[in-house]
Structure formats: structure tokens, C-alpha cells
Amino acid sequence: MRIGIDLGGTKIEAIALDNSGAELSRQRIDTPQGDYQETVDAITTLVQMLEAETRQTGTVGIGIPGVISPATDLVKNANSTWLIGKPLHTDLEKVLSRPVRIENDANCFVVSEATDGAAWGADIVFGVIIGTGTGGGIYVRGKEITGTNAIAGEWGHNPLPWPTADEYPGRECYCGKQGCIETWLSGPGFSNDHQLHGGKGNTSRDIVLLAEQGDEVANASLQRYEDRMARALASIINILDPEVVVLGGGMSNVTRLYNNVPEIWCKYVFSDQVSTKLVPPLHGDSSGVRGTAWLWNNKESLE
Numbered sequence: 001m002r003i004g005i006d007l008g009g010t011k012i013e014a015i016a017l018d019n020s021g022a023e024l025s026r027q028r029i030d031t032p033q034g035d036y037q038e039t040v041d042a043i044t045t046l047v048q049m050l051e052a053e054t055r056q057t058g059t060v061g062i063g064i065p066g067v068i069s070p071a072t073d074l075v076k077n078a079n080s081t082w083l084i085g086k087p088l089h090t091d092l093e094k095v096l097s098r099p100v101r102i103e104n105d106a107n108c109f110v111v112s113e114a115t116d117g118a119a120w121g122a123d124i125v126f127g128v129i130i131g132t133g134t135g136g137g138i139y140v141r142g143k144e145i146t147g148t149n150a151i152a153g154e155w156g157h158n159p160l161p162w163p164t165a166d167e168y169p170g171r172e173c174y175c176g177k178q179g180c181i182e183t184w185l186s187g188p189g190f191s192n193d194h195q196l197h198g199g200k201g202n203t204s205r206d207i208v209l210l211a212e213q214g215d216e217v218a219n220a221s222l223q224r225y226e227d228r229m230a231r232a233l234a235s236i237i238n239i240l241d242p243e244v245v246v247l248g249g250g251m252s253n254v255t256r257l258y259n260n261v262p263e264i265w266c267k268y269v270f271s272d273q274v275s276t277k278l279v280p281p282l283h284g285d286s287s288g289v290r291g292t293a294w295l296w297n298n299k300e301s302l303e
């Protein structure tokens with residue numbers, strides 16, 4: 001049995017999968033806010049609940065909104081800031097008495113979709129989660145790529161490629177740079193650009209609905225968004241050359257992206273033809289937590 005825990009900013013979701021990937025049990029609790037020890041206790045309790053319910057012992061994989069630094073073995077880059085600098089990996093292995101795998105949540109998303117989802121069977125996969133931020137993860141021939149600095153796939157804080165005069169230098173980002181992809185493609189970034197062009201509606205969902213109802217300003221905002229997403233992904237395709245790009249998060253519900261963005265990225269990719277596909281996630285909102293369970297995907301991890 002595989003247990004996966006998705007540690008989110010507001011909820012902790014836990015799942016138990018059998019060896020075929022079928023769901024045995026699922027639990028969800030509120031994330032203890034601002035308290036590290038309570039977070040460790042909550043994860044431990046969830047593992048105990050799943051094991052009591054299934055009467056089995058499982059491998060444990062965990063997705064966090066950050067990474068474990070290879071240099072220090074401590075949490076870094078987490079927007080749940082009470083985790084930063086804490087020995088989450090060591091503490092959980094101690095309290096659960098077993099090896100634990102911890103990965104960034106975007107890496108877990110790509111693991112899920114590459115293992116038994118929309119990118120199943122693909123050699124090279126880029127997974128992106130676009131919501132309040134723009135996370136990214138890379139999966140190559142059966143394994144997620146973490147990287148030397150544990151930042152592989154973090155495309156969101158690269159600058160928007162091929163900027164037009166009015167896109168440069170771009171808005172300031174919380175990371176300290178200007179014009180980051182995240183400031184354009186995240187939900188808040190999209191909404192901000194739309195309002196700067198005099199658009200109505202606050203959320204991405206509002207803008208998409210307005211465009212569907214024939215609102216020209218909203219449609220123009222979406223066209224600018226599609227061109228920016230195409231440029232941002234074209235620079236990834238030039239480096240990684242994936243078979244499939246899987247889109248997750250709130251923006252993955254915008255169906256027109258799947259046709260329009262690949263039409264546009266052909267203009268930017270350095271190739272006579274581009275057969276890379278852009279697809280929605282098969283597991284929807286469950287992909288993140290399923291991927292944490294699949295962090296243990298090799299046969300020897302299963303007894």
C-alpha cells in the first residue's frame with residue numbers, strides 16, 4: 001500500500017492507494033496554521049488513521065509547497081513559512097519509523113499524471129500548476145527530476161520570454177525580480193493585466209465567462225494570456241523537448257488554452273514542427289495527492 005500526503009496551505013489531504021493505484025481511503029484535515037510541531041503531529045495522525053482503517057502498513061510520500069534543501073536537509077522556498085528551516089524530513093522519518101520521500105507539490109503533480117494520468121507512457125513530461133502561483137515539475141523516463149538545487153522545473157521565476165515593449169520590464173515579483181512569468185500567468189497576474197486594460201471582472205473565472213459571452217475586452221485579455229503562456233512554454237520546449245505538457249491548477253479549466261496555446265507556441269519553438277501536446281490533467285484536483293503516494297513507485301518499495 002502507498003500512502004500520500006499533500007500538505008497544502010489550508011488543507012492536508014491524505015490518500016491510501018493499493019498496488020494498482022485504486023483508492024482505498026482518503027482523509028482531509030485543516031492545516032495547523034503557523035505551528036510546525038502541530039503540522040508534524042497532523043501528518044502522523046493521518047498516516048495512523050489510514051493504516052488503522054486499511055489494516056495495512058504503507059510507504060509514505062509527502063508533497064509540500066516548497067522543497068527539502070539538498071544542502072541542509074531543511075525546508076526552503078515554502079509559502080507555508082512556518083515550515084522554512086525546519087527538519088521536516090528527519091522528524092517525520094523518526095516519528096513514523098520508516099523512510100519518507102518528500103517532494104515539491106508541482107513535482108508530485110507531474111508524477112501523478114505521468115504514472116497513470118494524462119501523460120501516461122510519455123518519455124519526457126513537463127507539468128505546470130497555474131493558480132495563485134506557477135509551479136512546474138519535470139518527469140523523465142519513469143522518475144521526477146529534483147535537481148542539484150532542488151529547483152528543477154521552477155519556470156515561474158524566469159522572466160517572460162520575447163517581451164514586447166509594453167511588457168518590459170514588468171511588474172515586481174515577491175522574489176525580488178521584475179517581469180517573472182508568475183506575475184503574468186498566475187491567476188492574480190492575469191486578473192491584474194485584464195484590469196489594467198480596463199476590463200470588468202476580478203477573477204480568472206469571471207474573465208473567461210465574460211469572453212465566452214462575447215465581451216471583447218475579456219477576449220483580448222485571454223488572447224494576450226495565451227500568447228504569453230505560449231512564449232513561456234516555448235522556452236521550456238526548446239530546452240526539455242517534452243512529449244506532453246500537462247496543465248494543472250485553476251487555469252487548467254480554461255478549455256480554449258489546449259487549442260490556442262499550441263497553435264501559438266509553434267511561432268516561438270526552434271523547430272520546423274512541434275508535436276508536443278498540451279493536455280488537461282486526468283485526475284483533476286486529486287492529482288497532487290495521488291502523486292505523493294506515487295513517489296514510491298519502484299517495485300522494491302512495496303513489500
Ligand SMILES: [Zn+2]
Pocket residue numbers: 156157173174175176177180182
Ligand atoms: Zn519572481
